[in-house]
Amino acid sequence: MPSLGADMEEGTLIEWSVKPGDRIQRGDIIGVVRSEKADIEVEVYHDGVVDQLLAQPGETLPVGAVLAVIREEGQAPAALVHEAIQPAPPAPAPSAPAPSAPAPMPPATRLRVSPLARRVAQELGVDLGQVQGTGPHGEITKEDVDRAAEALKKAPVEKPAVAPGFRADMRRAIAAAMARSNREIPHYYLETRIDLERALKFLEAENRKRSVSDRLLSVILLIKAVTRALQDVPELNGYWIDDQLQPKEAVHIGFAISLRQGGLVVPAILDAGRKNLDELMQSLRDLITRARAGRLRSSEITDATVTITNLGDLGVETVHGVIYPPQVALIGFGRIIQSPWAENGMLGIRPVVTATLAGDHRATDGHRGAQFLTALNQHLQEPEKL
Amino acid sequence: MSDPEIKNAVFKILRRIAPEANLDQINSEENLREALDIDSFDYLNLMIGLHEELKVEIPESDYRSLGTLGELVRYLAGRLR
Structure with missing residues (x-):
């Protein structure tokens, strides 16, 4: 789980865009992680082959947890691991007061969503949790998102399109980073x-x-x-x-x-x-x-x-x-x-x-x-x- | 192209830029940037969108006289005539 901000402590894996066996190159996007501030596309920094995906979409994990194993091309696959590897416990914190614990996130629901549908939903402000998937195994397709967007247009306008929880999470993340800055930086x-x-x-x-x-x-x-x-x-x-x-x-x-x-x-x-x-x-x-x-x-x-x-x-x-x-x-x-x-x-x-x-x-x-x-x-x- | 058609074209682009805004409530003489909280990047995108939609290229020197919806529609009507 990459650290995507000065005070990010955990993130939720939203989706993988690769599968075991895929060849990947430095700079490729392998998945999407949700921090308190945004959904971020996760890049890789090495060429190789995806060996194992340890974290499951919807899982919330601390920064440093191993999400996947990537091996060099030609290297033998690693022994199978069945879950994300938690990071080693951190060293005792310095004297600065710890930021208050974030409010519990709503339980992550595992949705099957094509990457294209997810992007279109973000652009159109469609809440994927409200969309009925018609693709294979109930996967939400771009067409499902388009239909939901059309229905939204006909429905009475209600603002905002962004979940209040997301806004509160972002405010909290900004608060933590800025409080740390004012506390530590003269x-x-x-x-x-x-x-x-x-x-x-x-x-x-x-x-x-x-x-x-x-x-x-x-x-x-x-x-x-x-x-x-x-x-x-x-x-x-x-x-x-x-x-x-x-x-x-x-x-x-x-x-x-x-x-x-x-x-x-x-x-x-x-x-x-x-x-x-x-x-x-x-x-x-x-x-x-x-x-x-x-x-x-x-x-x-x-x-x-x-x-x-x-x-x-x-x-x-x-x-x-x-x-x-x-x-x-x-x-x-x-x-x-x-x-x-x-x-x-x-x-x-x-x-x-x-x-x-x-x-x-x-x-x-x-x-x-x-x-x-x-x-x-x-x-x-x-x-x-x- | 009539003024209502031009206004519709402008709204079509503004909906992409400020999807949460209620465009029907904008007063035609209100400053667009302030009313919709759009920045210079959004304003440039509005100009690019108008060029794509109406094939009108607005010189940068005219931007400062195009602050309100009314000014924009009147300007475009003149250019499209």
């Missing part, structure tokens, strides 16, 4: 106002050349500038683990995405530092679409090395965020406003954004944080180089 905050005139003119000229489906959003320039500034100040890109800073070479930008049903997820744009503006836009579009449809992958949930939160769409000018542990920094952007701006003795009106840095004072100090914000500003003044 935050420091810095902010700077950045003139975006050059960046937005560059963006406008770029978008004029593009069809509507290829246009870039201004946040893409901000993300790209953050990756550049992190290359200048790498101490802000990484984790605080075992009482020491562990900087990471690859920049995986966790991007806070609010969900329409409430709550948020922070999946990562993987290898953002290596992506150009078009690739970043494509990645962000893909990530937001999948996050809102509940189709994120495990690596996107676990691998972020730093987080960006952009609340500019909501009219907020300044964001003082909470670092997502074990990361050591969070960058916030507010709304781009038209503001008086003095430069070279002249006063004008410029589009200005306030960028904030929340830093972990165990990992860095304000001096490095200030260097990061200065670098961020400099990169945004040369948008053609982004």
